[in-house]
Amino acid sequence: MKKNMVLEKSFSFSINIIHLYKYLIEEHKEYVLAKQVLRSGTSVGANIRESQNAESKKDFIHKLAISQKECDESIYWLELLVATNYISTEKFNTLFNEASQLHKLLKSIILSAKKGL
Template structure:
């Protein structure tokens, strides 16, 4: 069995945080709409990264990672909205936002490197 990549580990950890955030928001804050959106996009990041690892071609790999990139950016949007509407305090927000931003940068870097390697 192959060793997991850093991006797989980070996206899995982010998915767990997104799930726990959803639990907190739905139970404690009684917020169900934005938290569900965060749950969906936050868990989709890692799922699409996992799919990319099994891509049928480099183009398919880039496509799957591009979906993951969009889901990660969407997660950042929901986090910012939840923070701006006082559902998430600054501590919870910063933790999740920093993780998502780091993952987004890594995904973008992988996509860019893969595209450059295709041109060679």
């Protein structure tokens, strides 16, 4: 069976976001920002998974575009968390790099799919 890199990367990112969420609520008692990053971070993979069952090429592109937006939103929350010292620069860099790679990959897939329309 062929590996789907974007599915694998988004699943891994979701797991890391869930660990970040647990850390934020357990260690910092920070619930609002934690919930925001949890929602956007796990939504990336959920929308990618949903795109695999798209009804059309346009629907596929739409689902991935939502995923790309959620990825960008996740980056925003991560930037906010590091700027307010809720997470270390090291933790930020790890998650930021992961999200940035996903964002670039999604952009590439979307552009390729649009060319095929």
